[in-house]
Amino acid sequence: MPSPVIETIGLTKAFPGVVANDRIDLEIRAGEIHAIVGENGAGKSTLMRILCGLYQPDLGEIRLRGVPTVIRDPRHAIKLGIGMVHQHFMLVDRFTVTENVILGAEGTRWGRLDRRAARRRILEICDRYGFDLDPDLAVEELSVGQQQRVEIVKVLYRGADIIIMDEPTAVLVPQEVQELFDNLRRLAKSGKTIIFISHKLDEVLDIADRITVLRGGRKVGTVKAQETDRRGLAEMMVGRPVLFSVDKEERAPGEPLLKVEGLSLKSGERYLLRDVSLEVRGGEIYGIAGVEGNGQTELVEVIMGLRRPTTGRILLAAQDVTGLPVGRVRGHGVSFVPEDRHRRGLILNMTVWENLFLGRHRARRLTAGPLLRRIVMLGEADELVQEYDIRVGSTGQPVSSLSGGNQQKVILARELAGQPRVIIASQPTRGLDVGAIEFVRQRLIAARAAGLAVLIVSADLEEVLALSDRIGVMYGGRLVKEVAASETTAQELGMYMLGSTTGAKEARDHVL
Amino acid sequence: MIGGEMLASAIRMTIPILLTALGAIHAERSGIVNIGLEGMMIVGSFWAAFGAYHYGPLAGLLFGIMAGGALALVHAAATVTFRVDHIVSGVALNIIAYGTTRFASLSIFDRATTSPHVQSLPAIDIPVLDRLPLIAPLASNVSPVVILTFALVFLTRWVLSETTFGLRLRAVGENPQAADTLGVNVFAMRYAGVIISGLFAGLAGAYLAVEHTGMYVEGMTQGKGFIALAAMIFGNWGPIGAMGASLLFGLSEALALRQVVEFIPYEFFKMLPYVLTIIVVGGIVQRSRPPAAVGTSYERGE
């Protein structure tokens, strides 16, 4: 049996109000792909941050290649051969790929940065592991998948042989996930050890050799990927059986509550949206599928009033709201779960309860003249935290101290609690664990049952198929296909998403 | 109207702005707003006069530089270590600079507002150039500091873009967390950026006292520290751009000074730098883009 490269013994880390890691014994073997799974707030990220020196454990020991080691900080971790690819990339947007990679490990000639040598080494690394990356582009011009590759190259450039990745697939589209996995397999084959966190159990089972499950800060167990399945894993994670499919009742849809007519959005000479028309009726879930970057983001932003359409109209229950500011659109009973929770969804250094009331704080019962009724808010915040199972010590903590999935729950709680008539949700379950996904899906279906119109945007086909009554596929800024969910398959949708069949030609034409 | 004399005067007015703008670039590229540059110029000008009075002009410049650097150290400690709001610290330092200088002036020179006259560095005639008809006034009888300043523009540019130090300095101003995880010492880099800005501002003040006026006069900086910030923004946080902006502002000051155009009130020229800066910041001329993390404090662990 291969010897462990990393072993932790009784590793413990507490934050005010929570024990994030409780006596964790972990054993990672050289050359394996080891997955860490667990509910939101189970302590996965914390454990990884300890391993890469960002946090110091309160108790316990880390053995690196058999030697008890204190990992002082990330720089030290790198020296020890441990590199981390963070959930939110640690890149300087304005720098080129090369500059990002060499930062902190620069080589010089006569006092001058030796960019040429660095570039050569980066190309070597890319060659060796089959990465596709241009070292001279600025990072801000790269796609998310490419940015992630930069992060991996950064770690390899420093000679790491243990690579830690926190939810690397959460931000990727399916094709990029496949590419990443190919890369990871090649890395593992050449002797690198990979530890990664994911909520997508299918992926975990696909790529990992072994899987460790955490729950409530404790280790539940480590299993071989071949010896378990999705259900088994989910049950280990949550502690009860999890429903993967949600049942929804047949329901005759009502009046159209959200209507989009001939919407176009031009940026310079390029159409980001072109002649998009759709309607979502009360009691209906409309799913928008598409590879990211095909206009979904813009569509949602235009509907919400974050951007003005070039042409076209938006109607909410027959009232024209085109061009109204966001506050007024929301005033018509529209809730919005944005795709980027850090940029649009939350104010990170405000507290959990403040975030729970952002944008809803004008409600009569929450105000006394110009003042906010804090006590009422705190009370309601506690109820929401209970109801949505947000794992947090107290609602007075800044929302930035929550785990990723719990931040997402804060947004969902806020948006669903406002008694909307229309819900627009982008990637509503991104970063959530299986249990929380089940919960959110149930809430969306309950909203449908209550006669709300729900528009979801998701890159996850399984999710779109499971939830939607009707599905629209976007490609190149157009709605290229609209079908009833019961009459299509993931394969068919996938084809349209990639622009093949009929819609493809037109869509290509306008891009040119 | 705008002859060689005028241009020579414009360049003299440019120097303190440009030096301070170069300093400001170091601070802001590292992520720290240094609105205390005005104060650093003030202490620079006074202590330079003090040094020059006692030990000669070169020592004077060194005194000025050190005084600016010392005040910058306080700003660095406040903003980097103690995470005080950058503006608050800068404003406080401006007040402190004004007060301590006046106090020091009273106790050292027995006068609150001026120092005795001091010696300047020997002026230089730049060979060859000082014979050319149009350029002659620009190239003869120039202070060595003028030449040094233009050299520093290109040195700054080289350091920022071509050295490890420059790369790291820019990195901590763009994304300190990323830099930190790569083992870049964010605190050290930011201290360096701020202290360098103080050294530059101190030299700018010293130039005003020792080279430009030949004595310290209270209020001689006349808000040039703020104009320098405007020049930095106008120049899009780069040394070459800042040089262009400083020259423009220097020219408008020279024009204001001479009141060459009779029917335009001189206040108009005084106002020009600010108006231009607002136009630039408003994105009308070009998109200006500050360092992404400027004005924020960095704390370890999310």
Ligand SMILES: Nc1ncnc2c1ncn2[C@@H]1O[C@H](COP(=O)(O)OP(=O)(O)OP(=O)(O)O)[C@@H](O)[C@H]1O
């Ligand atoms: N800096 C911090 N301050 C206070 N509490 C923290 C901090 N970091 C994490 N926590 C808490 O520690 C617990 C574990 O968080 P962690 O981020 O490790 O969870 P996770 O397993 O990565 O969850 P997710 O799947 O949602 O990303 C959570 O309850 C979280 O609120």
Ligand SMILES: [Mg+2]
């Ligand atoms: Mg996490």
